[in-house]
Amino acid sequence: MEGTSLRVGLLGAAGIAPAAMINPARRRNDVELVAVASRRRAPEFAERHGIPTAYSRYEDLLADDSIELVYIALAPSEHARWTIAALEAGKDVLCEKPMAMNASEAKAVLAAAERTGQRAIEAFHDYYHPLQAWIRDFLESRTLGSPISVKATFNGANPFDPASIRHVPELGGGALMDLGCYPVHWVRTLFGEPRVTHTTAGLNRLGADVWIEALVEFDGGMHDGGVPDGAVHDDAVHGVVSASMEPDVRLESSLTVVCERGTLRVENLVFPARGHSIRVERDGVTHISTVAGLDTYDHQLAAVIEGLRSRKTLATEGLDYVRNMEAIDAIYAMAGIR
Template sequence: MIRIGLLGAARIADQAIIQPAALRNDVVIAAVAASNLEKAQAFAQQFGIEHAFGSYDELIARDDIDLIYNALPPSLHAKWSIRALLHGKHVLCEKPFAMDAEEAKAMVAAADASGRLLIEAYHYRFHPVFAEVERLVKSGELGTIHTVRSNFSVRIAETPGSLRHNAPLGGGALMDLGCYPLHWLRTLFGGTPEILWADAICPKPQLDSSFELRLQFPNGPLCYVGCAMSEHLSRHHDASLYLEGDKGQLEVLNLVAPHQGHKLCLTKNGEAHEYQINGDTTYDHQLAHVIACIKGETKPLTGGQDAIDQMQLIDDAYKAAGLLPRGLCK
């Protein structure tokens, strides 16, 4: 039985790990730690978690916890992931991995030194829909892919204490939303893309509510990337990817959360074929992957050098748009 401890009484924890764990017989959510004991106890009572702690140190010091789920703000990912690793815990860390590439390097070094796993929670990565996109790209069915358009936008209202609207905590549209299409593209095409152009709209200093990028992958496609969390947007998200090759085109709607409804449209020789791929929730697939990695049955698809390169691209994107990497916004 793999015993999971939650760092942070975060809303995302319910769908991201509590619900998936409840469907398995080889894991249990054993404890939660929050910024104060009352908050932790309320969360534990709501979700039927046995132990609650008012400090993060208390949780990671326990010998009866195997895996830490770090859902704290990005500004706390490095500190507490590293401490958990050094206490012998595996860590599933929410995206974005860190505040910048330097923090990411320190986190990966700690994982290597501890011999424990540090996996980044890009949950889409583990779903069969993305596996199908990978298959189509790598099989050559689309031919040489020359143009890609990607977007993740949804209205995120600013509320008191909202970390997404607080740059020193790791907020911003690129950190919260744009990281997804950037990760799609890096996973599909490999290498480090050249940033040809970048721009952001900032309603307050250093806080991007929308972000646009134009990237060129080495011997690969020209990619347009957009993300936004502005107030004028719909509360229904747009997470779309369009790949144009010389033999065919592929459009994917809702690549972030395909279990909530998705569509793939493959067009070849002027004929369009729409279809779907069966699967559980992205979070179910993510937890299954993490457990398989802990058991030594497979290798992690995220974390390690991938996480460092992802944060470096985000850092470089902020710089290209005339903004500070989040690590310098503290």
């Protein structure tokens, strides 16, 4: 890829695609949007966004030899299937979260990536913003001492619609899959793999979780950096991970970490470029700050391009998406939902 443009195809004419891929690509001079595939909307979507080629079949886009990276934004129930198909077609993949419906599917994606030598990257765009690097560095500095507890929340109103993917469990709907996968990823990145001790949830009439809360425990200490593959052991850290898409809930994506000598609270981890805050309370004094950065999707695309060029593993690929799905599976199992 050195000195050339990355040629990208969009699998699915999704509403998230302009923010997540089209606009970030247009803000760069080393990315070319080649084609979009959609079973119903491809021509209209391609014309509206200035994409030169429209395919009505996903298979045709995967057969396009000019495409190097496929961005997948389908229903979660389709993520693993089409990620594997793209890998086997010789494409690298950036797939919207969650990577799969469960850990078994995620393992199949990883096996396909290893078998083909292609890259499958999960689109946790928020991870690549400087805000999350700041959080990791701050907690690792032990400025507030060792962590004692963590609370991670992502709430966003989404009134019930039986035709919406987000409300149909068979398609990957539910608060945990749509929203809660983010706070699961935050706490795993910071503290390693959780043990789920209790889960409560409320379901819609289709069986999807409208809200969910899980109590978790970690062996202790801070994660040792890089891909979440373990934790540094100190005293155990207790946590609460929650998500809600109830109609009257306030939009919130927050992280609170209580430590020995104070508390860290961060507001708006998912979209920090739209406004966020960092509150550090110690010895009765509160410090409020922010971290400079671009839109999260710009940082994500930059990381993907650099990762493909350098061949270095990114934090949201490989075992990371398997273990995130294992944690989600465990939360659902404890709730008796799956």
